[in-house]
Amino acid sequence: DIQMTQSPSSLSASVGDRVTITCQASEDISNYLNWYQQKPGKAPKLLIYDASNLGTGVPSRFSGTGSGTDFSLSISSLQPEDIATYYCEQYDNFLGTFGGGTKVEIK
Amino acid sequence: EVQLVQSGAEVKKPGESLKISCKGSGYRFNNYWIGWVRQMPGKGLEWMGIIYPGDSDTRYSPSFQGHVTISADKSITTAYLQWRTLKASDTAMYYCARGIAPNSGNSPFEYWGQGTLVTVSS
Numbered sequence: 001d002i003q004m005t006q007s008p009s010s011l012s013a014s015v016g017d018r019v020t021i022t023c024q025a026s027e028d029i030s031n032y033l034n035w036y037q038q039k040p041g042k043a044p045k046l047l048i049y050d051a052s053n054l055g056t057g058v059p060s061r062f063s064g065t066g067s068g069t070d071f072s073l074s075i076s077s078l079q080p081e082d083i084a085t086y087y088c089e090q091y092d093n094f095l096g097t098f099g100g101g102t103k104v105e106i107k
Numbered sequence: 108e109v110q111l112v113q114s115g116a117e118v119k120k121p122g123e124s125l126k127i128s129c130k131g132s133g134y135r136f137n138n139y140w141i142g143w144v145r146q147m148p149g150k151g152l153e154w155m156g157i158i159y160p161g162d163s164d165t166r167y168s169p170s171f172q173g174h175v176t177i178s179a180d181k182s183i184t185t186a187y188l189q190w191r192t193l194k195a196s197d198t199a200m201y202y203c204a205r206g207i208a209p210n211s212g213n214s215p216f217e218y219w220g221q222g223t224l225v226t227v228s229s
Contacts, residue, residue: 001169034215036152043202043219044152055217087152094166094212096142096154
């Protein structure tokens with residue numbers, strides 16, 4: 001099975017800061033990498049798919065990069081409404097795996 | 108409007124069986140893979156498996172194979188997640204979700220249900 005290692009597990013940043021979360025796959029997954037945002041008590045929301053494509057209605061301050069085994073999600077200017085837990089997900093050959101999650105808080 | 112509406116919260120005893128549902132509407136139900144995702148209390152997301160309602164092709168994560176059954180009834184545009192024998196460790200929120208692209212099993216989950224909380228306790 002492909003393992004996804006996400007870091008950090010949590011972070012605290014100020015409003016307006018640039019925030020970056022990384023995700024590493026245990027083997028080459030090309031660009032089959034998605035990012036989800038989950039707010040407390042809510043279902044996850046697709047932010048980025050295929051490593052770098054913005055989901056429907058997602059603000060442009062979110063961006064994704066990477067291919068192969070190393071990927072990142074960036075928030076260019078952290079906003080109060082971005083407080084959430086973020087998960088990466090790889091999918092390949094009809095099998096998916098989520099990363100452990102990164103909890104983002106406001107300092 | 109695409110919607111996935113899940114059945115309500117359940118409280119069960121260990122050893123009991125359970126089937127929860129996820130009704131899709133607003134799109135061609137047969138043509139999009141639907142997946143199930145587990146979230147145990149205070150924990151992260153776990154990918155369980157997916158089903159293509161058009162022909163009931165089903166794939167499971169090795170972690171869940173043999174422990175749950177995923178099915179679908181395309182006549183009523185509903186997918187299901189089923190347990191024959193529940194354990195306390197099955198206590199979790201379960202989400203269904205639909206793939207972003209038609210006919211593709213290798214697809215991110217664009218639409219999500221509201222979740223079904225399953226509590227298993229004696």
